[in-house]
Amino acid sequence: MSNILITGGAGFIGSHLTELLLNREDHVTIVDDLSTGTPVNLKHLKNHPQLTFIHGDIGNEQLINEVIQEKDQVYHLAAAVGVALIAKQPIETIERNIYPTQLLLAALRQRIERGESVTTFFSSTSEVYGKNPKEVWTEEDDLVFGATTRPRWSYGVSKAIDEFLALACVKEYSLPIVIGRFFNVVGPRQTGAYGMVLPRFVQAALAGDPLKVHDDGKQTRCFSHVYDVTRAITRLMETPEAFGKVINIGSDCPISILELAERVIELCESNSQIEFQSYTEAYDESFEDIRRRVPDLSRIREMIGDPNQHDMDQIIRDVRDSLS
Numbered sequence: 001m002s003n004i005l006i007t008g009g010a011g012f013i014g015s016h017l018t019e020l021l022l023n024r025e026d027h028v029t030i031v032d033d034l035s036t037g038t039p040v041n042l043k044h045l046k047n048h049p050q051l052t053f054i055h056g057d058i059g060n061e062q063l064i065n066e067v068i069q070e071k072d073q074v075y076h077l078a079a080a081v082g083v084a085l086i087a088k089q090p091i092e093t094i095e096r097n098i099y100p101t102q103l104l105l106a107a108l109r110q111r112i113e114r115g116e117s118v119t120t121f122f123s124s125t126s127e128v129y130g131k132n133p134k135e136v137w138t139e140e141d142d143l144v145f146g147a148t149t150r151p152r153w154s155y156g157v158s159k160a161i162d163e164f165l166a167l168a169c170v171k172e173y174s175l176p177i178v179i180g181r182f183f184n185v186v187g188p189r190q191t192g193a194y195g196m197v198l199p200r201f202v203q204a205a206l207a208g209d210p211l212k213v214h215d216d217g218k219q220t221r222c223f224s225h226v227y228d229v230t231r232a233i234t235r236l237m238e239t240p241e242a243f244g245k246v247i248n249i250g251s252d253c254p255i256s257i258l259e260l261a262e263r264v265i266e267l268c269e270s271n272s273q274i275e276f277q278s279y280t281e282a283y284d285e286s287f288e289d290i291r292r293r294v295p296d297l298s299r300i301r302e303m304i305g306d307p308n309q310h311d312m313d314q315i316i317r318d319v320r321d322s323l324s
């Protein structure tokens, strides 16, 4: 039974992680400012005796220094997330993703200087690979970002800075940190409000509205179920070889966005049509996309075995059922 802090626990991934840890009988404290998260994600856990919810900003130094005390583990999930949000609010993305991470690392360093160890999970993203042209991305590959005049890259760059900071703390202070790079995590409770494609498609299909596919729809992504991802990160936190490592987390089965739209329409038994939309219409003329995004999962498989138990159709059905 551990005493765990989750930053961003009222968000999509954080709420599922909270549930998993409470089911294991851990004590969980969430700090969330509800910027993109919502109490609705936690409503079924509201009166759980082992859950403490703090409505607050992890950019508040005093708060972070207080909540970190007595914790054995930290899962740092709070961030500005979502391509649409990032394209519209780059200042918020950069500030929200870097400064709180610095504060958290400083608080963790103080604990270690007192001889207390706190194992920590940092959530990073496949966006750190930028537009690396390789077919499959391994953790040691180069980060290839676009121009700074294209705000979209600020998300990947800000998360890359977090990774550099975390790895520096591993090196200089021996902080036990696992860095996970998530690849398109999906499932129940994910909102489409910030540009996430699967909830947008399922909502449109259920309503009989057109599914808006950006560009030619031939760009590919690998989608993983949030249940598989949360299980994987808790297992990595129990795996000593994972500490100090960057680890791809997700599925390695690519699907094009057009194929995804077609599967959603079929599994929702919908009469919706597919409409193509240019990136300029969807975002603005500065938007630049990534055509292909597939992780090499050798590292995670060596550590915890295959993390994925749900295929694309199961994921779509779960999202459909949660939104019906």
Ligand SMILES: NC(=O)c1ccc[n+]([C@@H]2O[C@H](COP(=O)([O-])OP(=O)(O)OC[C@H]3O[C@@H](n4cnc5c(N)ncnc54)[C@H](O)[C@@H]3O)[C@@H](O)[C@H]2O)c1
Binding pocket: 007, 008, 009, 010, 011, 012, 013, 014, 031, 032, 033, 034, 035, 036, 037, 038, 056, 057, 058, 059, 076, 077, 078, 079, 080, 081, 096, 100, 123, 124, 125, 126, 181, 182, 183, 184, 185, 186
């Ligand atoms: N969902 C994905 O596919 C995906 C992919 C790559 C990386 N990630 C990473 O996973 C993490 C969780 O993402 P998610 O999809 O659950 O997004 P989310 O927006 O649902 O969750 C983020 C949570 O953090 C909270 N938050 C943001 N800034 C905060 C602050 N300063 N103080 C307190 N709370 C704050 C938000 O209110 C929200 O509840 C993020 O770090 C994100 O970068 C997610």
